[in-house]
Amino acid sequence: MLSRPAPIPPFLSRNPEIWELVKPYITPRTYAKHDRVIQHGDSAQHLWFVIDGWLKLTRQTPDGKETILHLGTADDIFGEAALVPHASYPYYAEVISNYATLCAISSATIQQLQEHNSLLSAGLMSLLHGHITQARLTFEHMNTMSATQRLGCFLLRLCQATLQDAVTLEIPVEKHILASYLGMKPETLSRSQQQLKALDIRVEGAVIHIANVEALRHFVCNSCSASGEC
Amino acid sequence: MLSRPAPIPPFLSRNPEIWELVKPYITPRTYAKHDRVIQHGDSAQHLWFVIDGWLKLTRQTPDGKETILHLGTADDIFGEAALVPHASYPYYAEVISNYATLCAISSATIQQLQEHNSLLSAGLMSLLHGHITQARLTFEHMNTMSATQRLGCFLLRLCQATLQDAVTLEIPVEKHILASYLGMKPETLSRSQQQLKALDIRVEGAVIHIANVEALRHFVCNSCSASGEC
Numbered sequence: 001m002l003s004r005p006a007p008i009p010p011f012l013s014r015n016p017e018i019w020e021l022v023k024p025y026i027t028p029r030t031y032a033k034h035d036r037v038i039q040h041g042d043s044a045q046h047l048w049f050v051i052d053g054w055l056k057l058t059r060q061t062p063d064g065k066e067t068i069l070h071l072g073t074a075d076d077i078f079g080e081a082a083l084v085p086h087a088s089y090p091y092y093a094e095v096i097s098n099y100a101t102l103c104a105i106s107s108a109t110i111q112q113l114q115e116h117n118s119l120l121s122a123g124l125m126s127l128l129h130g131h132i133t134q135a136r137l138t139f140e141h142m143n144t145m146s147a148t149q150r151l152g153c154f155l156l157r158l159c160q161a162t163l164q165d166a167v168t169l170e171i172p173v174e175k176h177i178l179a180s181y182l183g184m185k186p187e188t189l190s191r192s193q194q195q196l197k198a199l200d201i202r203v204e205g206a207v208i209h210i211a212n213v214e215a216l217r218h219f220v221c222n223s224c225s226a227s228g229e230c
Numbered sequence: 231m232l233s234r235p236a237p238i239p240p241f242l243s244r245n246p247e248i249w250e251l252v253k254p255y256i257t258p259r260t261y262a263k264h265d266r267v268i269q270h271g272d273s274a275q276h277l278w279f280v281i282d283g284w285l286k287l288t289r290q291t292p293d294g295k296e297t298i299l300h301l302g303t304a305d306d307i308f309g310e311a312a313l314v315p316h317a318s319y320p321y322y323a324e325v326i327s328n329y330a331t332l333c334a335i336s337s338a339t340i341q342q343l344q345e346h347n348s349l350l351s352a353g354l355m356s357l358l359h360g361h362i363t364q365a366r367l368t369f370e371h372m373n374t375m376s377a378t379q380r381l382g383c384f385l386l387r388l389c390q391a392t393l394q395d396a397v398t399l400e401i402p403v404e405k406h407i408l409a410s411y412l413g414m415k416p417e418t419l420s421r422s423q424q425q426l427k428a429l430d431i432r433v434e435g436a437v438i439h440i441a442n443v444e445a446l447r448h449f450v451c452n453s454c455s456a457s458g459e460c
Contacts, residue, residue, distance in 0.1 A: 040455070059366075059370055059455035060455055061370075061374050061452070061453050061454055061455050062451075062452050062453075062454075062455075063452055063453055065373070065374045065453070067369070067370040067373045067374060067455070069366050069369065069370070080359060080362065081359060083355050083359065084352070084355050084356045084359045085352050085356070087356070087359060090363045090366070091366075114348070114351070115348060118344070118345060121344070121351050122314070122315050124355070125313050125314050125354070125355070125358065126314045126315070126317070128355065128358035128359060128362065129310060129311060129313065129314045129317060129358060131362045132310065132358065132361045132362050132365055133320045135362055135365035135366050135369065136289075136299050136320070136321075136365050138369055139297070139299065139365065139368055139369045139372070140289055140291075140297040140299070142369070142372060142413075143295070143297045143413070144291050144295045144297060183372075183373070221292075222291070222292050222293055223291050223292075223293055223295070224291055224292075225270070225289035225290055225291050225292075225297070
């Protein structure tokens with residue numbers, strides 16, 4: 001783990017009043033691939049912010065099957081169990097890119113800050129509600145979308161911050177992990193990547209060029225109840 | 231809609247200090263089958279408690295596919311968007327039993343109560359966190375469980391409040407709705423019901439006799455990362 005100067009995590013940069021509150025308590029640290037930053041079942045002591053890099057959030061059944069609940073990257077928050085008194089983490093979080101930069105804030109600090117600031121409570125409620133909606137949308141998409149649309153939706157979310165027509169993304173996530181998260185076999189993921197060529201989307205290893213974000217949105221969001229408002 | 235004397239909704243009966251706070255603001259009302267009590271996209275003005283009856287929470291894509299996110303009954307809370315300032319409901323809620331008794335408390339009242347009581351904030355955070363975990367478990371089960379196990383898990387949740395070995399449940403939910411919620415075809419649901427006979431579970435219309443809850447738990451929970459702690 002290495003310390004380095006603190007960029008502002010995106011959730012906080014969009015909520016400057018919350019950033020002012022938590023800034024004194026946050027120190028970004030760099031983690032390496034395969035670092036497990038939280039363990040399923042451990043007491044939830046910290047809320048985590050992803051500044052850069054990629055993590056997978058997973059659960060495992062007693063008979064050994066792993067489910068990838070979420071692939072987290074910049075702008076993601078995890079370990080939300082830390083907002084609930086005496087809760088434990090309901091998943092593992094493991095770094096899957098070569099490096100990831102994360103910030104953690106302790107549940108005790110959050111609780112103290114909340115007691116003096118109802119705005120923070122409202123912000124955290126909003127965060128939890130967003131996670132419920134996101135989890136339910138993921139479930140819906142298994143029912144309403146084709147494999148290619150699910151891949152398209154995943155890419156689209158990574159374009160959300162931009163208003164540009166053309167975007168280049170770097171997604172250093174192994175194919176079998178991305179396929180498992182999207183609920184498909186690796187060979188189906190390869191076929192889906194091929195099909196996206198018709199929308200001017202080219203994949204070169206971990207780099208993906210999207211020439212027309214609006215065309216991708218049209219292809220994906222007509223099969224989603226959020227209709228692009230996600 | 232008919233008013234009638236207020237039983238205590240189960241979430242509140244387990245949290246007597248919260249019940250004392252909200253009691254003056256709650257009036258149970260009876261709704262009829264097909265009543266839509268909340269509309270997807272409407273401003274979230276109320277948090278709802280189910281006292282009895284059944285509801286389905288659904289979303290619909292622009293191209294007309296419906297996904298059942300949850301089947302709610304006694305002990306369920308929905309409309310949690312009311313806890314978030316300026317949020318809208320992210321689903322429809324429709325009564326699917328002949329009658330349902332529901333309570334609603336306004337978001338304005340909750341906000342006022344929260345300002346003077348941090349215990350209520352903690353209770354509501356816990357409620358939201360439980361909904362995230364539940365939504366993610368539902369997603370996991372599509373990956374890790376057989377159709378028969380998913381039906382078994384659904385029954386087991388309805389037995390949770392009891393410590394008895396044998397339980398009789400009444401589930402007045404149409405077969406196509408239950409099948410859709412569990413992610414299977416109606417004929418797969420029929421086959422799953424047949425397979426549960428081996429665990430001494432008998433289905434007679436809307437009534438289901440479970441002779442040995444522990445055997446059902448053993449059959450289901452070994453394929454779930456919550457391992458019965460749900």
